[in-house]
Amino acid sequence: MPVLELTGDLDNDFLVFHGKAAFVDNEILYIQYLQANIVKRSVDSVGVENYTDDNIVGVPVTLLNRILSCPSLEEIDNKFNQTFVPGMTAGLILLNTWDMVNAGIVDPSLNKAQYLTQKAMLDVCKEKKGSTGEIAKYWKKYKPVCHMWAAIFTFIYSLKKKIRPTDTPALVALAERYRDFGENHIFLRQGVSGPLITPGTCWRAPDDYTQPDVQMSVNPRADIEKKLESYKTEKGWQR
Numbered sequence: 001m002p003v004l005e006l007t008g009d010l011d012n013d014f015l016v017f018h019g020k021a022a023f024v025d026n027e028i029l030y031i032q033y034l035q036a037n038i039v040k041r042s043v044d045s046v047g048v049e050n051y052t053d054d055n056i057v058g059v060p061v062t063l064l065n066r067i068l069s070c071p072s073l074e075e076i077d078n079k080f081n082q083t084f085v086p087g088m089t090a091g092l093i094l095l096n097t098w099d100m101v102n103a104g105i106v107d108p109s110l111n112k113a114q115y116l117t118q119k120a121m122l123d124v125c126k127e128k129k130g131s132t133g134e135i136a137k138y139w140k141k142y143k144p145v146c147h148m149w150a151a152i153f154t155f156i157y158s159l160k161k162k163i164r165p166t167d168t169p170a171l172v173a174l175a176e177r178y179r180d181f182g183e184n185h186i187f188l189r190q191g192v193s194g195p196l197i198t199p200g201t202c203w204r205a206p207d208d209y210t211q212p213d214v215q216m217s218v219n220p221r222a223d224i225e226k227k228l229e230s231y232k233t234e235k236g237w238q239r
Contacts, residue, residue: 002144006172006209011041014165020203021148022083025141029079035070036050048150085121089135090142091149092117092183097196101185103221103229110189112197114139115231116224144202147179158217173211179204
C-alpha cells in the first residue's frame, strides 16, 4: 500500500498531498512540483521584493541546485491545472457513490455515480460534459488518489473554503474517511465482484499521522433522486 510522505510539517505536507493527487502516475512531475514550490517559498522568505536588481542575495547551495534543476513555477502550475478536471472527476465518482449509499438510494451503482459526476462537472465546475469513455478513463487513472480529490472537492465546493497549509490535517483525515468507505463498499448487484476501490491500491496517510475528527455530510436523498430522474432515458446511460 503506497504511503504519502507526510511528516507533520504543514507546508511540506500540503505540497505532498496536492502534488501526489495531481501527478499520481508521474514521479518526475511530482518531484518537480515539490521543488518548484519549495523554491518559491524559499525565495519569498528572503524578501526579494525589498531588494533592487543591483543587490546580491546569498542562497544555500541546495536551493541554488533546485533553482537550476526545476522548471518554472508557471510551467508546473499549468501542468497541475491540467489535472484538475480528470482528478475532480474521479473524486466526484467516489463522492457520488458515498452520497447514494448513505442517503439510501435504491440500487446505487458505479454507472449511476459516473452519470451524476457528468452532471456535476457541468453544473459545479462549468466543465463541458465528458463522454462515458472519458469519465471511465479518468476514473481508472486517478482511482489511487480519488479519495484525495474527493476531499479537495469537499473543501472547495461544499465547505466553500480555500485550502491552506493549516487545513492539511483535516484534508488528510477527510481523504482517509473516503478511502475507508471506498475500500469497504461493495455494490450489491449481479456481475459486481469486490469493493469500489481495491484495498492496498490507494495512497494513504502514515499510521502515525495525527488526524483530527471531521464531519462527513451527505446530500439529501430527494436531491439525488431528482438528478437521477433522467438516468434511464438519457442516451448512453441505460444500464
